[in-house]
Amino acid sequence: MRSRRNVLAGLGTIGVTGLAGCVALPFGNDHSDNEDVSLSTADIGSLAWPESPFPVAVPPSLVNAHRDRTRELLAAVPSDPSVPNGAVSEEVQSDRERTANQLDDEPDEPWPTEELSTWRERRNEAACVLGTYRAATGKDDAEALTERQQGVRDDLASFVADHEYRASSPLEAVLAHAPIEELVGDCRRHVRPAPAYPSDPVASPFQAGDAVGRVELARATLADARRLREAYLGERSETTAQWTALIDASRRFEYAASRTRSSVTDFLDREESPFRTDLDGTAGRWLFRRASGYLEAKTEEAREHRDDGQFAAAVIEAGQILAGVEALRATINGIRDGAYLGEVTTESVSRTADRAREAITAIGESENPRVAAQIVRPTLGTFEYVTDLTAEHYADAVRVEGDLAWAELYARAVPAAAEFVVERLG
Numbered sequence: 001m002r003s004r005r006n007v008l009a010g011l012g013t014i015g016v017t018g019l020a021g022c023v024a025l026p027f028g029n030d031h032s033d034n035e036d037v038s039l040s041t042a043d044i045g046s047l048a049w050p051e052s053p054f055p056v057a058v059p060p061s062l063v064n065a066h067r068d069r070t071r072e073l074l075a076a077v078p079s080d081p082s083v084p085n086g087a088v089s090e091e092v093q094s095d096r097e098r099t100a101n102q103l104d105d106e107p108d109e110p111w112p113t114e115e116l117s118t119w120r121e122r123r124n125e126a127a128c129v130l131g132t133y134r135a136a137t138g139k140d141d142a143e144a145l146t147e148r149q150q151g152v153r154d155d156l157a158s159f160v161a162d163h164e165y166r167a168s169s170p171l172e173a174v175l176a177h178a179p180i181e182e183l184v185g186d187c188r189r190h191v192r193p194a195p196a197y198p199s200d201p202v203a204s205p206f207q208a209g210d211a212v213g214r215v216e217l218a219r220a221t222l223a224d225a226r227r228l229r230e231a232y233l234g235e236r237s238e239t240t241a242q243w244t245a246l247i248d249a250s251r252r253f254e255y256a257a258s259r260t261r262s263s264v265t266d267f268l269d270r271e272e273s274p275f276r277t278d279l280d281g282t283a284g285r286w287l288f289r290r291a292s293g294y295l296e297a298k299t300e301e302a303r304e305h306r307d308d309g310q311f312a313a314a315v316i317e318a319g320q321i322l323a324g325v326e327a328l329r330a331t332i333n334g335i336r337d338g339a340y341l342g343e344v345t346t347e348s349v350s351r352t353a354d355r356a357r358e359a360i361t362a363i364g365e366s367e368n369p370r371v372a373a374q375i376v377r378p379t380l381g382t383f384e385y386v387t388d389l390t391a392e393h394y395a396d397a398v399r400v401e402g403d404l405a406w407a408e409l410y411a412r413a414v415p416a417a418a419e420f421v422v423e424r425l426g
Contacts, residue, residue: 131212286402
């Protein structure tokens with residue numbers, strides 16, 4: 001089971017806007033007659049993720065590089081640190097011990113790219129510990145940190161300038177370079193001077209540690225982008241630049257997604273319920289909120305990625321918009337036909353989870369499993385999120401059933417969306 005923090009972070013990167021927030025809907029109220037329904041993780045069950053969409057194996061050396069660097073950072077901090085401020089000393093010691101205990105712990109992540117993300121975070125934590133310790137003991141790293149930060153910016157600019165999206169086909173360009181685009185975007189955010197290194201690091205050691213950790217995370221993120229590209233190109237003997245092909249494809253897909261989305265425009269950004277039926281207290285209310293909110297958020301995310309030049313991601317997001325439209329259509333038709341309005345029970349949640357799991361699992365048997373895995377990814381985060389909330393006893397049964405119902409409807413629309421993307425990529 002992935003940690004709640006990691007699940008939330010993962011959701012943030014795949015556009016599941018509103019799932020962890022927005023406690024109220026734009027219409028109706030949150031009262032439910034099913035508030036006493038008790039759920040356990042056994043009622044939800046586990047989910048096996050589809051095969052990783054990255055087109056080649058990720059070498060173990062990428063994880064080993066993070067592990068070695070994490071160990072190196074921690075080695076610079078005594079296991080029993082002597083810090084004038086006792087509270088800071090205790091915190092540094094605790095954080096160092098926790099991070100050190102993870103060095104030999106293999107993350108239980110379904111995809112190699114997810115495992116790399118976990119190791120980058122561990123490396124970040126180790127750098128935070130070192131930065132905090134150095135600040136608390138009177139070391140001012142402001143000048144050195146500025147130089148490292150500028151070094152990462154320069155290396156990032158060089159990497160982006162040299163990024164031709166080389167691949168054996170436009171399809172493989174999408175699969176191989178979409179995660180690289182994501183890492184480049186993350187690196188840009190991490191290298192911003194926020195949090196700034198404090199003018200008085202002794203007085204603000206944890207802020208100093210956060211600043212050091214952020215630059216280390218930027219370095220780790222760029223290193224993964226570079227190594228993933230090298231790993232892919234090392235397994236392909238003949239590649240050509242696919243940059244122009246992806247730009248053209250993203251424009252075509254933008255038009256197709258916009259045209260398809262127009263069929264449900266009347267059901268988006270609504271302040272009043274579009275249904276005559278009273279949805280208060282029903283799974284249908286949460287299902288509609290999930291389906292319409294996802295489509296709105298994903299459309300905006302795709303626009304931002306196109307503007308940022310992330311054209312591989314934009315192609316995948318076009319497929320996700322197509323699947324999202326079909327999920328919203330199925331939601332609308334289902335509610336109009338009286339589905340998703342009945343009493344929510346432990347058994348009904350469990351049945352919904354079974355249907356969602358069946359639909360997601362079927363992705364692995366589709367004609368385009370790697371593209372389908374990329375498109376279905378939002379449902380993977382949804383499934384794990386509701387499982388995590390249930391484990392922590394925060395789950396509301398009505399909302400869980402609504403979210404799982406959306407995961408099923410969306411996953412069932414994925415094979416057709418994947419086929420559309422593959423056929424038009426050429």
